[in-house]
Amino acid sequence: MAAARVVLPQPVTFVTGNAKKLEEVRAILGQSVPFRSIKLDLPELQGEPEDISKEKARLAAKEVNGPVLVEDTCLCFNALEGLPGLNNLLMAYEDKSAYALCVFSLTIGPNEEPITFLGKTPRHEEEFAYINSRFDDILRSWKEVKGKIVSARGPNDFGWDPIFEPDGYDQTYAEMHKEEKNKISHRYKALALVKSHFADAGYTFQTSPSNRDLFQVAKSF
Numbered sequence: 001m002a003a004a005r006v007v008l009p010q011p012v013t014f015v016t017g018n019a020k021k022l023e024e025v026r027a028i029l030g031q032s033v034p035f036r037s038i039k040l041d042l043p044e045l046q047g048e049p050e051d052i053s054k055e056k057a058r059l060a061a062k063e064v065n066g067p068v069l070v071e072d073t074c075l076c077f078n079a080l081e082g083l084p085g086l087n088n089l090l091m092a093y094e095d096k097s098a099y100a101l102c103v104f105s106l107t108i109g110p111n112e113e114p115i116t117f118l119g120k121t122p123r124h125e126e127e128f129a130y131i132n133s134r135f136d137d138i139l140r141s142w143k144e145v146k147g148k149i150v151s152a153r154g155p156n157d158f159g160w161d162p163i164f165e166p167d168g169y170d171q172t173y174a175e176m177h178k179e180e181k182n183k184i185s186h187r188y189k190a191l192a193l194v195k196s197h198f199a200d201a202g203y204t205f206q207t208s209p210s211n212r213d214l215f216q217v218a219k220s221f
Ligand SMILES: O=P(O)(O)OP(=O)(O)OP(=O)(O)OC[C@H]1O[C@@H](n2cnc3c(O)ncnc32)[C@H](O)[C@@H]1O
Pocket: 015, 016, 017, 018, 021, 071, 072, 073, 074, 158, 159, 160, 161, 173, 187
């Protein structure tokens, strides 16, 4: 018997205040997940990345009163034991290695528990087994994006892209073509899990995003 399909009252709303992030999410998701986007000023929360992300999703779902997707990204420095970073502080350390971590949380409604998707190595055995059973192919190369901090190179229009050089590349994220970054990035890795989840869950929508919604998104940035 086919699994019951969850019907969502409206398309997923991706909540962000960051236009560059939205651009990448659009490019990576393509048509695979129907979503629209709004800009909401949500508080910058403190704590573990997954907890922050879940709380952000809960707050956003209350505001939107429907299904939401949120994302948080950090550039974490190994010299600071994974603390997100202050670049100047790092200059005092020899270890310039870092990793880019991306967490998405999806919640299908204001009273639902958020599900998180991490562009990072799973920490717990059970988590690993769970993801592995579902996303075998993705997981084979599954890691946070490792790299190092360098002096800024390339256009300066998106956060820390000019100072992050992923391992195995001689360009910073900022110097790469957009399509190249989107094929290897922390955001790509986390969104691959989001896509698999949507393919698995087979959500259907009572309404789909209209041109009007898309137009409003374009205007809000
Ligand atoms: O509204 P939200 O979605 O939270 O957008 P934000 O700009 O606050 O984004 P984050 O909290 O996730 O990110 C913290 C910082 O990291 C930067 N950032 C996020 N993703 C990045 C990427 O892929 N490359 C470079 N910088 C990035 C971003 O510009 C912020 O200054």
